[in-house]
């Protein structure tokens with residue numbers, strides 16, 4: 246009678262772990278990016294540890310401020326590169342390779358049944374593969390660097406079932422926005438969400454990653470999709486090590502259960518400045534935009550760019566439109582398929598793979614009083630630039646809006 250999380254923590258801690266137990270667990274893979282590795286490495290050095298527990302289990306992608314935006318960032322990048330060399334960390338992804346939450350799945354580190362911990366809140370993305378993926382702070386990460394272990398309180402789980410078929414113009418992003426709008430930003434605090442239902446079964450890995458990615462936006466510790474053929478096919482030939490899929494027992498205990506009917510779902514918009522300020526697009530009053538941004542660990546994958554290109558093909562954007570592929574592989578594929586050409590011809594700007602302006606660091610921040618429609622996961626006040634307004638939506642809605650210069654239903658284009 247165990248949930249997926251209880252089973253993963255039981256294996257990782259070597260004891261029968263139940264919700265609310267405190268356990269010390271062995272971490273399978275640990276990730277820190279350029280933004281958080283700086284503090285994690287500082288704290289690791291302060292612990293006077295000489296060597297990391299396992300240089301092959303640590304993954305360091307540079308993605309948040311890449312290519313370096315200032316001399317300060319460049320110096321920090323340099324410092325981390327030196328530490329990576331000294332510690333012989335084998336999985337280092339330098340500028341231009343892509344966003345951490347895209348690179349771990351692409352390189353087969355997000356695996357069913359594994360405990361994958363990242364020094365980044367959106368590490369819940371790995372739940373799309375049936376892993377327990379979760380984010381921790383940089384000092385907790387330094388402890389993992391040193392010992393390969395960390396303490397956890399085993400989360401209670403909630404069950405979210407989404408049945409039905411997506412209507413044309415409606416996507417996984419709309420579903421997760423609807424879920425967050427319904428549960429609220431604290432609706433799943435310290436809980437692990439397990440996703441079930443026919444709408445999830447028929448979703449691609451890309452869609453599942455969008456779903457799991459945003460579990461943290463309702464306070465979730467993890468957002469897990471039980472692995473199936475779609476998962477195994479994706480991992481075929483790329484899994485970094487062997488894995489054992491884990492499923493919940495039929496009589497597992499959930500602290501709450503929710504159901505969603507995808508047949509009825511419309512495109513959703515999260516209005517400023519909270520992710521749960523979610524509305525059907527038909528309820529949004531006319532909203533002028535200054536910028537559209539398509540990218541991030543939520544929606545910067547090939548499928549997302551493909552949808553945007555299908556809408557922008559042969560048209561011209563009415564506002565600044567920034568497109569940042571989630572990884573080098575995504576960009577290469579998008580070039581091969583002619584997607585990049587279509588986007589450029591439509592007047593979009595293509596950024597180098599990475600986080601781009603998602604957290605307001607560089608490469609497309611917005612000015613005071615400006616409004617951006619974004620495919621990211623957060624619309625917090627000031628996130629993309631002080632005094633700016635962010636509306637969250639799917640890539641289709643963002644692309645349709647880029648064409649008109651105001652929030653636009655992709656089904657009306």
Ligand SMILES: CC(C)[C@H](C(=O)O)[C@@H](O)C(=O)O
Pocket residue numbers: 280281309364365366367380604
């Ligand atoms: C910089 C990093 C710590 C942060 C996070 O943890 O989520 C960032 O990725 C974000 O999306 O706000």
Ligand code: SF4
Pocket residue numbers: 309344346365367541542543599600603604621622
């Ligand atoms: S793309 Fe945005 S949300 Fe994702 S890791 Fe980067 S800054 Fe965080």
